[in-house]
Amino acid sequence: MDNRKQRSERRTDALSRERIVEAAIEILDADGEAALTFRALASRLSTGSGAIYWHVADKGELLAACADAIVVPLMRIEVMAGEPREGIRLIALGIFDAIDRHPWVGSQLFREPWRFGMLQMFESVGARLLKLGVPDKALFDCVSALVSYILGVAGQNAANARMHPEGTDRSSLLAAVAARWEESDAEDYVAVRKMATQLRDHDDRAQFLAGIDLLLNGIAHLR
Amino acid sequence: MDNRKQRSERRTDALSRERIVEAAIEILDADGEAALTFRALASRLSTGSGAIYWHVADKGELLAACADAIVVPLMRIEVMAGEPREGIRLIALGIFDAIDRHPWVGSQLFREPWRFGMLQMFESVGARLLKLGVPDKALFDCVSALVSYILGVAGQNAANARMHPEGTDRSSLLAAVAARWEESDAEDYVAVRKMATQLRDHDDRAQFLAGIDLLLNGIAHLR
DNA sequence: TCACGTTTGGAACACCGTTCCAATCCATCA
DNA sequence: TGATGGATTGGAACGGTGTTCCAAACGTGA
Numbered sequence: 001m002d003n004r005k006q007r008s009e010r011r012t013d014a015l016s017r018e019r020i021v022e023a024a025i026e027i028l029d030a031d032g033e034a035a036l037t038f039r040a041l042a043s044r045l046s047t048g049s050g051a052i053y054w055h056v057a058d059k060g061e062l063l064a065a066c067a068d069a070i071v072v073p074l075m076r077i078e079v080m081a082g083e084p085r086e087g088i089r090l091i092a093l094g095i096f097d098a099i100d101r102h103p104w105v106g107s108q109l110f111r112e113p114w115r116f117g118m119l120q121m122f123e124s125v126g127a128r129l130l131k132l133g134v135p136d137k138a139l140f141d142c143v144s145a146l147v148s149y150i151l152g153v154a155g156q157n158a159a160n161a162r163m164h165p166e167g168t169d170r171s172s173l174l175a176a177v178a179a180r181w182e183e184s185d186a187e188d189y190v191a192v193r194k195m196a197t198q199l200r201d202h203d204d205r206a207q208f209l210a211g212i213d214l215l216l217n218g219i220a221h222l223r
Numbered sequence: 224m225d226n227r228k229q230r231s232e233r234r235t236d237a238l239s240r241e242r243i244v245e246a247a248i249e250i251l252d253a254d255g256e257a258a259l260t261f262r263a264l265a266s267r268l269s270t271g272s273g274a275i276y277w278h279v280a281d282k283g284e285l286l287a288a289c290a291d292a293i294v295v296p297l298m299r300i301e302v303m304a305g306e307p308r309e310g311i312r313l314i315a316l317g318i319f320d321a322i323d324r325h326p327w328v329g330s331q332l333f334r335e336p337w338r339f340g341m342l343q344m345f346e347s348v349g350a351r352l353l354k355l356g357v358p359d360k361a362l363f364d365c366v367s368a369l370v371s372y373i374l375g376v377a378g379q380n381a382a383n384a385r386m387h388p389e390g391t392d393r394s395s396l397l398a399a400v401a402a403r404w405e406e407s408d409a410e411d412y413v414a415v416r417k418m419a420t421q422l423r424d425h426d427d428r429a430q431f432l433a434g435i436d437l438l439l440n441g442i443a444h445l446r
Numbered sequence: 447t448c449a450c451g452t453t454t455g456g457a458a459c460a461c462c463g464t465t466c467c468a469a470t471c472c473a474t475c476a
Numbered sequence: 477t478g479a480t481g482g483a484t485t486g487g488a489a490c491g492g493t494g495t496t497c498c499a500a501a502c503g504t505g506a
Binding site for chain 2: 110111112113119122123125126127129130136137139140141142143144145148149150151152153155156159162163181184188189190191192194195198199202207210211213214215216217218219220221222
């Protein structure tokens, strides 16, 4: 009779898929992708690896569940309010910022794109493009270009973060690369030299948005 | 005296960085990324792992060297001949096709983007955009959007290939996904349902090019 | 011929994901 | 109430990985 009650209330210190995912995310955020091992996870949860495997099929599913926990909530964006272009920018920025906070999501999102709220993402972006008057025939190409771009930048940011773990002084790093660009051969690298100054003080987030706007711009001028 | 001669001609069966990279690429192409282990490599070269480590620092460097061997030649494209837009399309398609043939390059290119002919790629694309009249101020954003998009699609293709190893019947797979899209809720998934038919018989390569054109289009209509 | 730096092959190490299993918990039923 | 059996746990064990280490073989200049 109180069957329902007892099922819904679980012992707080019992292992559960959510508690495992939560602990895994803590490890991922604190020490990066390579630090997430079943041993480290078991130790943090004061248990053995076998117990974890009872709740989670394997490491792939664990990573996917972690990424889900971060990404899926992002997909629930105000249904269709506001200007469509702005809506698309918000969706894109939401993903960008999430991956900025949790770089490991980038690689995961990338490794298995179809496990996540991809359907919702396609719908969110697609519906807004329809509202902008994109013809049905061009819709899929446009949405998929936007999504590819978003995931592409996401993945690259994750790679960047993996390479420059955190404390790195970003501006001096950029300055160093820019200096190298400026020193490259004046005849063979005309464009690179011109980009060097912009590289030095560019902002990843703004540049990401510029790319989105470029795509939206191209979509607006479809014939 | 024949010092030079002896240095340049190496015994054909001696181990060398190039022979190792060559063998590694064969394994990668034949059996995928997971099959490349130092043991498998050593066995193929009839040697021990220690001998390989004398020529190659670690697995990361090995993978990077393999990717270099595929990608770097692609960057040497006819200096500045032909219509700039077409040139950019050719560069992009070159990378797309290379990754289609060697999916593992996609993930590697992605993991460490700056180890490769990225400078050349920035220059090749940038110079052509300059020729198209893109103002200096917008150059970096435009190039970087194009490069991000290219790498993004590349990575996703690699992920796809990893998931559907080869023999998979692509058209029936697409049909299955499309069917699922069509069955999704009629009210909440308007756009997805419209895209389903286009998903069913789309061509990855053409769609990739459509995205490039969208970006070029947006760049052309910059104000 | 000798000596010495270069190159090799494979054993050994630490660690990983995963499997297996004995021990424990706990709700249910006789 | 006590027994029973499934759900859940913790940790040992297994096969495999990247990497290190080192004794042996090679080959080249003195």
